[in-house]
Every structure is written in C-alpha cells, then in structure tokens.
Amino acid sequence: MNDPQAPTELNADGIPAGGRRAYFLAVLVLVGSLAIVALYARIAGEREDELAQARFVVETGKVVSQLRQKLLVYELTSRGGVSLFATVDRPTSRQWRNYVEVLDLQDRFPGMMGLGYAPYLTPGGLERLQLDIRDAGGGLYTVRPPGVRKHYGPILYLEPATHDNRSAIGYDMFSESIRAHAMAAARDTGRPRMTAGVHLVQDADRPNALGVLIYSPVYRSGANPADMNKRREAFVGWVYTLFRMRVFVARALGELPEDLALRIVDVTGSTGQLLYPTADDEAEFEPGPDALRHSVTEEFYGRKWRVDFASVPVAQGPGWRLAGLQATLAIGLIASLLLFGIALSLARTQSRAQRLALRMSESVRRGEERFRNALLYSAIGQALLDGQGVIRDANPALSDILRQPPEDLVGTAFAGYFVDGEEGLADEHGLQVATPGVYQTTRQLLRSDGEMRLVRITFTPVPGETGREVDGLVQVEDVTERLRAEARIKALNRTLEARVALRTRELSQANDELQSFSYSVSHDLSAPLRSIDGFTRLLSERYGGQLDDAGRDYLKRVRLATTRMSELIEALLKMARLSRGELDRQSLDLSQMASGVIAELREENPERDVEVVIQPGLRATGDAELVRNLLRNLLGNAWKFTRHTPGARVEFAASEGGAEDGMRGFVILDNGAGFESEYADKLFRPFQRLHNQLDFEGHGIGLASVKRIVERHGGTISATGAPGEGATFRFSLPA
Template sequence: MADVPPAPEMNGEPLQSRRGYQLAVLVLIGALLVVALYAQSASERERQLAEADFVAEAEQVVELLRQRLLAYELTAHGGASLFASVDRPSARQWRDYVDGLRLERRSLGLLGLGYAAWLTPQALEALQLEIRASGGGLYRVTPHGARAHYGPVVYLEPETPENLAAIGYDMYTDPARRVAMGASRDRGVARLSAGVRLLQQQHDDPLRPGLLLYMPVYRAGSFPANIPTRRAALQGWVYVPFHVDALVESALAPLRRSLVFRIVDTEDQSVLYADPGYAEVAESRQRLKHGIERELYGRSWRVDFRSAPAAARGLGSPALQATLLAGLLASLMLFAVVWTLARTHSHAQRLAARMSESYRRSESRFRTSMQYSAIGKALLDRHDTVVEANPSLARILGAEPSEIAGTEFGRRLIDPAGAHDEAPDAEGVVRITREVARPDGELRHVQLTYSPVPGDLGSDVVRLVQVEDVTERQRAEAQVHALNRMLELRVAARTRELRQANQELESFAYSISHDLRAPLRTIDGFGRMLAERYRDAIDDAGRDYLARIRAATARMDGLIDALLKMSRLSRGELKRVPLDLSQMAAEIVAELREAEPERKVEVSIAPDLRAHGDAALVRNLLENLVGNAWKFTVGADPARIEIDAERGADGGTVFAVRDNGAGFAQEYAGKLFRPFQRLHSQEEFSGHGIGLASVKRIVDRHGGQVWAEGRPGEGACFRFTLPADAAAE
C-alpha cells in the first residue's frame, strides 16, 4: 500500500487542525459581535423606556405634591368659610371646628390650623380687652413694638405646647410671611410663603424648612372687587403651617419610588427639601435627570429628579440581562462545539498517524519476534499450508526455512489427525502435544499451540502455530516422577519406624508408671513403718531423715505422674468444639477457693471469652495458668488475678492471665516453658516444673502461640492464642 504523505504542520500541529481552531475563534468573535450589537440596541431601547418611566414617575410625584397642597388649601378655605357665618368665632368654636377636621387621623402632615387677625393698634387693644374679659387672660403680641398694622396669631389648633407658644406672634413682622400674607390679601386667594423656620420648631433643633399657606378672610364673607377695597375689608388670614418633609412624606406615602428628588424655590434659590440619597447621585452621569417647574400658590418651585441609587446601578431589566446572558452562553457553547470538533479532528489525525506508526512498529516487532524467537513459529493459511516459518522451527524440524514454506504442516506430525481433536478455549487457542519425525529419523516431542491471527479480509494467513520442543522436559519429568516414587517409599518406611518408636515410648511410659513406682512405694512403706514402730528408738535427727526420705519419695511419685500426663498430651485425637473460657476459668477459681478458703484473692474474669479447641486440653491449660497465678500471689496483699482478652496485631483474639505475684526476670522467660525448669526454689513455691511445659504443648497442638512477660515482685502476664483454623494437630 502506497504511503500517504503527512499533512503539512505548523508549530507541531497539522495545518488543517489549526484552521479548525481558527474557525472556532472566528465563530466566537462573530457571535460575540452579534450579541454586542443586540445588547447595544436593546440597551438603548431599555434606556428610553427607563427614561420614559422615570419622567412619568416624576410627573406623578409632582402631581401628588400639588394634590396635597390642594388639600391644605381646602382645609384653610373651610376655616375661612367659618368666618362667613360668624363675624369672628370664639376660641371654643374654633377648637370644635378644628377637632371636627381630625387632622391627626387624616395624616395630612399639618401642624395645625390657625387664624391671624389683621389689626390696627386700636383694634389690637380692643381684641386684648375682649380676650381678657372673656377669661382668656392677658393676650400679648410678640415681637413688641408699635406698628401701623399687626398680624398676630389669635387661634392655632390643635392645642399642643408648640402651638400654644405661637399664640400672639405677629407674623406680619417676618418678611417671608409678610410677602405671602400681602399677596393673599391683595389677590384674594391662597398663597404660600417662602421657606421659614416654624415657631413649632425648637431653636436648637436642625433646621427643617417650613411653609405657611395663607387664605384671606374678608368681613361679612365678602370678596371685594379691587385691591384697595380688599385691603380695607380684610379681617385676617386662616393659615396652615407645615414642614416640607412632612408634606412629602404624607403626599408620597402610597407611592413606591425608584427615584430621588429635591424641591427648590426658584425665587430665592433655597432648597426646601432633598431626599437623603440625592446628594450622592446629583452630579453622577450614570443617573437619569429630569426637572419640573410649577407655579404653586404664588411661589415658583423647581423639582429636580435623579434616578435612585438602586436603579442607578444599570438600566438593563432582568429580562434583558437574562437575554444577554443567554446570548453570551450560546456564543460560548457554539465556540465550544466548533472548538471540540476541531480538537476531535486534530485528535483523529494524530491518532491515525500514531496508529500507522504503531502498525509499522507492530509489524516490525512481529517480524523480529518471529526471526529471533527460541520457540518455533509458523504462519498457516486456511488449508494448513505453511506461509512463513522462523529459523527456530527449522532447527526443531531439522530442515531449512525455505524447505518448510509451501508444505502442509500436518504431514510432519506423527499423528496429524489429532491436531484438530482438542476443543479450543474461549479465545480460540488449541494446545496439544505431538511427535515429529526429523529427516535423520529422530523423534521429538513438541508442544503445539494454535491461535487465530486477525488480519485483513482476504488475507492468506489465518493461524499461527507455535512449536516448542519438550523432549528434554518430558525426560526430566520422568526422572522427577521416579524420584518421587522413591521418596514416597522412604517416607512410608520412616512413618512405620516412627509409629514403632511411639509404641515403644508408650511401653516405656507404662513401665515407668508401674516398675518405678513399686520401689518408691516400698521405700515409702518401710519409712512409714520405721517412723511408727521405732519412733522412740530414733532420735530427732533420725526422724527428720525419715521425713525427708518420705518427702523425696512423694515428690518423685509426683514427677512420674506429671511426666505421664505430659506424654499423654501429645497423643490422642484433638476434638475441637466451641468453648466458653469465662465459665471454665470461673469453675477453676471456685475449685481453688474451695481448696484454700483462707486465701483472699481478687479475681476478675472478662465475660464472653470464646474460643475453639479441645475441651479437656484447654481446661488443663487454664488450670496450669490460673493455678500458677494463684500460687505465686500468696505473698501479695491484696492478691489480684485478671483473665481477659485483647485484639492482636493480626486481628485475632489474644487471651491473657495476669497476676500481681512474685513475677520473674524477663531474661529468663525462655526457660519457663521447658520441662523441669524452675525460677523459684521448692521451699518458696512448690511444684514439678511441668505445668508451663504442658501449657506450651497444648497451645502448640492447637496451632497457637504462648508467651510471658513479667518483672520480679510486680507480677506476670501469660498470653496465648487458640486459632480455630489451625492445621497442625
């Protein structure tokens, strides 16, 4: 097959792959440009809509303020109407009228409803006399001084301490109030004052701009036609005082605002009101701005609006922001798709190149393994004809590789028909052993392995056969079998000898138990007779010697019993059953307490100590360990024995028997489990030195381990294991 020229590369990447990445970047840039254009146009539309909403809301705010001032005008006009029915109402009548208005419940933001009289000095003196005569007390006008006309406050309800303090104040002396009062008098309509400090506000409080709305009252409820007659017929003014912030708060209470504003009196450029956040956003370019001028009751107001801080963060609506985010995500997803396709294409190209190179190297490795393999190999077609053979196969068959190619492989086998009798395994591999005849007449045993060879459709190679010469191996195996048979015969002979030796040992043990005990009984019997019959003829030294003879005889008899018991531990069948070591230890301790009731020993036995083993042997083991602890704690006060279990390093259970008795030096721990090895004298602690050796033999039979730890005078601890699956018995 002709080689395909590789694609041109640039910086290690094929040129086609780089074009794919470039296309992905161009797609991303184009998509982002489309999103940016849409965002710009949508933002402009959103800005226009936001500005329209902003202007509409501003108009609504101004309208609500105007309506609230209209409510103030109607309130003042109602008070003026009272003078049409009464020449001048009394203080009680004025109070009843104002109470009927319920100003506090209506939340209009008014401080009260008052009446200021228009008086000459003579009229003022008459008013003072009238008030004093009616029991109202002394009526004083402030500020003091003689003037051509006075405008003092006569009534001001509701009757609060602040309003009472304003009674008698001549408002006509204040320039701002005098302008509004004169304009109202001459025009015959309500007029607003400029911003002033109201009398209800304490002087030490921060300034709160206040306004007063004056409504003229003419005598007999008339309305003169011209200014001179109006001035002559003027009786006084009904007025309403209020703070501007109270006006704004009460007027805009039902409105949820998204803007901030301030109110400027354009005649004197004074700021009557400003929202708390107005100064922060007043000069910002990112805020919407709008101004509305209105002529309100003789004053010219300009209301400057700015978008509120919350709305100034951006003009985009949530829907627009969501749309832009979706467009951005779509652009990124489109870029990711194109980038992934380009990367996949690049990966496919690299993979194809690697596969071509891998195929070439694999072919080279296969040829090398065929050529230099020590095992004979041959490629076969579907007719079992050799297509190619390696030198090792030629050496096994005793021919040249060229002589093998083109011949039927099965003809070289002694039993060619059997080559296909074996069933293939799951991978289609067949393994058989056959003989081949070399041209020199020598027969060789070979191991044949047939395996299918995957290849292209129409290929002439379908199987690979591997031929391994196993002649020498079979000869060696035959020799090994012969040696094994010899070894088995020797083992059987040694087993018979061992069985015979065990029988002789049992006979010897029987002889010991009978033949050695007879002379011991004789010695003990004659010693007892001497002690009983000739007690008076023997002095104290003789009686002591007889006692020693009898004690040595008894000790010898005990040693013989201990040896017999230890010899029996190695014989007999081991019967494993579940064991309750806690109950077994409790029974042993009860027997020890019964034997020595005078001993006071604290014994702690952990509950539910479970094991598997031979019941008789394990009881013997516990009797020796607990008996040793009982014996060696005779000098301890208090004596204490603990029987419990702990988790071993391998996860198994380790049983332990501890005491606080005499203990032993750790360097002599290895001697404890040997027969007749004692670390204490017979006079200190009695015994034969067989108990711990029996413990070791019992644990060994169960396949476990036993070890000891101790310190002189501090007690000892014996630990052992009883594995349930021990094989050694």
C-alpha cells in the same frame, strides 16, 4: 489535469490549502451562539431579579406579621390583668401571683420577662399605699429614685418573682422620661402604648441589652370614659409587660431563613433608635451591592418601627441571581460548544483524512518491517501457513528445530513433519483448542538428522477473508528436555512421598510405643512405692519408740521422698493422658472458668488477700477439661508465686495484640517473685524449676502440661518476667 485522488498539499501550519475558511466559519458560529446565550442570560437575569425581589417582599411581610402577632399576644396578656382590676379594686400580691401563675408565662410566653402592675399615685396616695402595705405585714415599701414628685408610677407587682424581677419592685417608672411618655399616652388615650428601647432595671449587668415595655391603662371599676378629664379622674394605674428585644425577636421568628437578615429601628422621633440587632452587632447588617433590600414601616402601640431586610450572605456576590438560570445557561453553553465542535470537526476532517492518507503507506511499510523482524529474530520457531496447511514462510529458529534451510521449508506441508500417528491436523490444522482463538498441542517431530523430538505447537488464526495467502501463524517450541526433566522430577517426588509416608508411620509407631512405655513404667512404679510407704509407716508406728531421733528423722524423710515420687508419677500419667484422646471442642467462657478457679484457690488459702482482676467476656473454643487444666496451672502459679508479695495482684485479660489465623490471644500476669528472662525456655520443660522447693512447692510438670494443651489446640505460649517484678504468660486459643 490534476489527479482528484492525489492528497492535497499542506501549508506550513499543517492545514490543507483552502482550509482556513472553514476554521473561520467555525469561530463565527461559536461567537454568534455565545452572543445569543449572553443576551438571553441578561434578559432572564433581569426577570429573575424581579421575581426574587417579589418573593423577598412576600417573605418580609410574613416576618412583620409574625412580629405583630407576637405583640398582640403580649397585649392580650396585659389586658387580662386589666380585667382583674375591673372585678377587684386593687388585687393583693397573692391574687396577682395566682393570676400570673395561671397564665404560665415561662412556658407559654418564654420571651416575656414578666407581667406587672404600677399604680398612678400622688404623694399622698403613695403615703397611704406604704401605710397599707406596712399594716398588712408587707414591711417597708420604698420607692426609688427618692424625691418628691407630682405623680408616681412605682412597680408594685411583678411576676414571676424571679431574682431580677424582685430587684425591680419599687422602681418609679414615671420618673424616667421614655417610660413616662408611654405611660401618659396610655393613660390619656385609654389604649396600650409601648416605649422606645430602654435599659431595663433587671439588666443592670447587661449594659448593651435593650428592652421594651407595653402599658395597658387601668381605670376604676373597668370604666374608660370618653372625656379626657373624667378619664384621668378614673385612672388608677397600668398593667404592663416587658421583654428584651433580642429574646422577643428570637421567640417571635424562631429560626430565620439562612438567606435573610433583618434590623429593627424605632423611627417614632426625629432620630432613629436601633432596637435589633444591638449596637455591637450592627456591623453584621451590611448589605452588599447585589443583596436584596426591603424596608417595612409599621406602627405598634404608638411607636413606629422600621424593619429593614437584606438577603444574606451578602458578601458572596451575584451568584444567587443565576440560581434559576444555571441549567439553561449550561445547556446554552454546551449547545454553543457543540456547534463549534461540529463546525471545527468538519473543518479538520478533510485535513486529517489527507494527512492519514499520506501516513498510511508509511505505516503499512513499517508494520510489515516490524512483523518481518519479529519473525526473523524470534527464538521460537514460527511459520506462516495457508488454508491448506502449507508453509508460506519460516524463520531461522524453525529451520534450526527441523534441521532444514528456511527456503527448503517453504511449500511443504506442515503436518508432514510429525510422526506420532495423527492424520493431518484436527480442527483444520490438527490442534486442540486452548483458549478462544488459540490452539495448542504437543507432537512428536522427526528431524532431518533422524532424531525424535517433542515439540509444543501453538496455532493462532489470522483473521480475514478466506482464500488468502496466509491463514494462520504457528509457533513451534522444542520441549523435549523440559518434559524429560519434569518426568524425572515427578519420579523423584513419588519416591520422596513414599519415604515421607514410611518415616511418618515409623515416627507414629515410636511415639505410641514411647507413650505406652511411659505409662507402663509410671504405673508399675506405683506398686513398689506403695509398699515402701506402707512398710515405713508400720515401722514408724510399731518400732518408732525403739529408734532415736535420727532414725525417726530418716523414716520421715523416706516417707516424704516416697510421697513426692508418687506425686511425680501421677503428674507423668496426667501428661501422658494429655497427648491421647480426641478434643471435644466447644465454645468456652474463659472469664467464668477463671472466676471458678480463683474461687477454689481462695477456699484452699482463706488467709491469702490477693487482688484478682478478670476481664469479662473472654471467650475461646477448645476442650473444656483441658482449658480448665490450663487456667488452673497458670492462675495457680500466679497465686503461688505472689505468696511473699505485699499487695499481691493477679490479672487475666485479652492480649492487646491479639492473634492471627483464627486465634485469640490472652495474658495472665502477676507481681510475684518473677524469674530471669534468659531461663524462660526452661519453664515449659518437665521437672525444670527456677525456684527453691522450700520456698515454692511444686513438681515442675504444670507448665509443661500447659504448653502441651496450648499446642494441641494449635496455639502458642510464651513467658517473660524479672526477679521481684512478677511474670507474664501470653498464650493463644482458637477464637
């Protein structure tokens, strides 16, 4: 008797015996459901084809109706001109112009090229018309093409009077067969008649353009006799309107739907004439096998037009047919796949369960082996505890920490190895919560050899039912040496902090004393210098006549030296003041401040002609007085060192690279004397000068002050240049 719990044997393909039938049924389910979906898709597709064709026919009817309405508007416009002839025997050209201007053709009927009048004349009538025009001051009225004909229909009036329309005046439309056919039909029927596609006189430079004309007959005194002979006797001419087919269709239909293309063919005669699109675009109208097609034949003023429609884009296949079925087909396919998936899942569940049953025992064995190896070879002491805190297993690393063999540890209380005064283990094992599910603490451990050690304990509960043999995993790490090293480092840090504080106080005191000394020395030197300057001035005034030229020159040099030293002392005092006091930080408009500095420089040197470019909108944050001092020094230097440069130029702008960490970069450049770049570091030192005092005066303090101002604001400054090519100063200030 077979054991019902024994796993089913697997064949060579890994499928349980008897499982092939389940897989075969799953395939049948998939095939049947797909067949049902395909049948439904075919029926629904045919229905969608019929609905799409019906909608397409409705859309084409709307398009044809739009064409008819536009032509009706053109007819009514020409009939208005006919009404004018009912009140005036033959209007003058000005009367005709005024009438057309009232109609406002270009704005109201932008597709219409014009509204004109052509009289119906015999050769004698043409001669009288020419004489009347000449006597009225209209000049010579020439009819073309020349020649003697039985009747004429020349263009007499055509408004609006554009250049193209003026070129058509005098053209005998009755001499051309297509126009003459429509003109004669309008004359004999008393109704408006339209021509086939013709090449308009105005389109001499457009060989592929086709135009159409609508003629409305004009009878004497507005009469329209029923008898044809009397009608011809009363006939005097035609009022006509003309338009290009491309423009007409565009204005009549506006924007065609993206899925619609049309073609207009005049089928009045035995051979059709393509009116729209023109011959060079005919290749665009090539409906594909899956495109919708429909043709409408309509009569317009004696002409039959066939309007062919096709759906576009016509080369994209039958995708449009499924537009309304995509959701349904998608649901059907998904349902089929779901049914197949369910059947396949049921077929595979049994074989998978049996395979899992065969693997579980092996997996459990391997898991236990991996856990045992991890516990055995771990460098951190580890032990398995039961619910009472008794060690059930321990690894060699824990044995080494406790200095006891692993077998002696099993069965002992884990808390019994600690001597730091805590009773038992808090929270069931004497450990504090570190993170959810993990508990940590540091304890004192007494080893079997009597040595006291500090250990870091990490306890992780093992989830499961209560009363199990193993309740948690504890890790023990000897941190005695690490904690001692940390204590030594903390002691050294405290000592170092005390030394740094002491050195900081000493440095601040020395800096204060140095500033006081510099200020006192500079201030105390001012009194002797004033005495020297005063006595030398008195000596020059009272005894200058008793001295020779050399003596007076000596006195002059002494006074100049005294003045320069006084200025240097004042510069030193200014530098000392820059290092003292709190910064009054505020938002500054650097462009406006720079403009003020340049204005002052121009007032001081009105003879200078310097091109100054200041970028607008430059802003920064800082102390207004110090930043103005900075700009005064930098722009003043640029102004000074361009003194001997033809076409001097100074520019102040934002630096292209900008600055980081809340700083904003700026640049001041000139095309002046420049300097050697290798000496750029000397520029910002007090009393360091790179140019002769006789060529460019100065104290050598300005750029040192600039550097101090920039650094007090937390920025940086640098300089580049070349002799004779100018200098560039880049600095940054808080944004």
